[in-house]
Structure formats: structure tokens, C-alpha cells
Amino acid sequence: MSFSNEKSSMIQKKLQMNGVNVQSEINIDQSLKHLSQEYAKMFSKSGYNHFPKIDLMKNDTRSDQMIMINNIQFISFCEHHLLVIDGFSTVAYVPKKYIVGFSKISQIVHFFSKRPQLQERLTRQILISLKTILDIEDVAVFVRAVHYCMKLKTQDGSSDVITTELSGSFLSNHSLKNNFFRSCYSFNKGG
Numbered sequence: 001m002s003f004s005n006e007k008s009s010m011i012q013k014k015l016q017m018n019g020v021n022v023q024s025e026i027n028i029d030q031s032l033k034h035l036s037q038e039y040a041k042m043f044s045k046s047g048y049n050h051f052p053k054i055d056l057m058k059n060d061t062r063s064d065q066m067i068m069i070n071n072i073q074f075i076s077f078c079e080h081h082l083l084v085i086d087g088f089s090t091v092a093y094v095p096k097k098y099i100v101g102f103s104k105i106s107q108i109v110h111f112f113s114k115r116p117q118l119q120e121r122l123t124r125q126i127l128i129s130l131k132t133i134l135d136i137e138d139v140a141v142f143v144r145a146v147h148y149c150m151k152l153k154t155q156d157g158s159s160d161v162i163t164t165e166l167s168g169s170f171l172s173n174h175s176l177k178n179n180f181f182r183s184c185y186s187f188n189k190g191g
């Protein structure tokens with residue numbers, strides 16, 4: 001059902017009589033100007049220029065099994081609408097010569113989520129940085145996130161978005177791949 005102009009102006013008049021002036025409630029120009037300044041301030045202070053310092057440790061135990069960090073929580077902003085992306089990431093790798101501290105992997109996820117993002121790009125950036133830092137091929141990244149722009153548009157609070165990036169034996173070894181995804185879906189709390 002749609003309101004006629006007449007009805008809508010009647011509603012506005014009644015609201016005004018009760019002290020609610022819809023026209024002047026929101027000064028959209030001023031709000032947008034203020035908002036753009038706030039976003040510029042926030043992203044310039046976000047620390048995106050400083051990639052976390054990662055110290056490599058020798059893989060003394062010669063572990064050649066999957067190491068997985070589950071449910072790394074992050075908050076980012078979609079670059080199309082500058083609205084919140086609220087998600088979790090799970091990152092796994094099979095070490096060769098080196099390993100990294102577990103918290104460093106969380107720091108990598110948080111570093112790339114500090115800028116306006118696309119979830120697809122965030123997932124790939126995590127993968128590529130870990131491959132490069134550890135000089136390995138076998139890396140897997142799973143990201144599950146709620147996009148508030150999508151929530152606003154669809155009024156659907158239950159949808160989330162899953163992206164994955166796999167390389168090396170996570171692509172070619174089916175049992176490794178299945179183990180990774182089984183863990184992601186059984187532990188991941190996103191959504």
C-alpha cells in the first residue's frame with residue numbers, strides 16, 4: 001500500500017503539531033560532510049601503513065601437519081558502502097622450515113581488515129601474505145562475515161558471506177582439504 005501525497009503531508013502536519021519536524025530532523029548535507037571527515041580520520045589512524053612485525057621461528061619439531069588458527073574475530077568496512085563487515089577468519093598452513101607465533105596470524109587478519117575492504121580481497125591478502133612470509137605453498141583461509149550493507153538492504157539478519165582461498169596441497173590433497181573445511185564449519189561461529 002502506498003500513501004498519497006495528501007496523506008503524507010497530513011501525517012507531516014500532525015507530527016509538526018506534536019513537535020516533530022521531519023524536514024529539519026536530519027541535516028543530510030552537514031551529516032554527510034561530518035561523516036566523511038570522521039571516516040577519513042578513522043582510516044588515517046588505523047595503522048594500515050604498518051604491517052605487523054613477524055618473527056619467524058625454526059620448525060624444530062619438524063612438524064609437517066596442518067596448523068590451524070580458528071575463529072579470528074575481525075571488524076572491517078565494506079569499501080562500497082563503508083558499513084561494517086563483522087566476521088571470523090580461520091587460517092591454516094602446513095609448515096616447512098619455519099613457523100610463526102599464533103597471535104601473529106591474528107595480527108595479519110586484523111591488519112588487512114583495517115582498511116575499507118572486499119571480503120574476497122581480504123581472504124586473498126591473508127593467503128598471499130602467509131605464503132610469502134613462510135615461503136610455503138600450503139595455506140588455506142576461510143572467512144565468514146555478516147555485511148551490514150546487505151542486512152540493511154535485505155532486512156535479512158541471518159545471511160552471511162563465506163569466502164575461501166586455498167593453495168598448494170590444500171587444493172590437491174582431498175583429505176587435507178576436507179579436514180580444513182570440517183574444522184571451519186564445526187567451529188566457526190559466524191553468522
Ligand SMILES: [Zn+2]
Pocket residue numbers: 078079080081082083147149150
Ligand atoms: Zn557494502
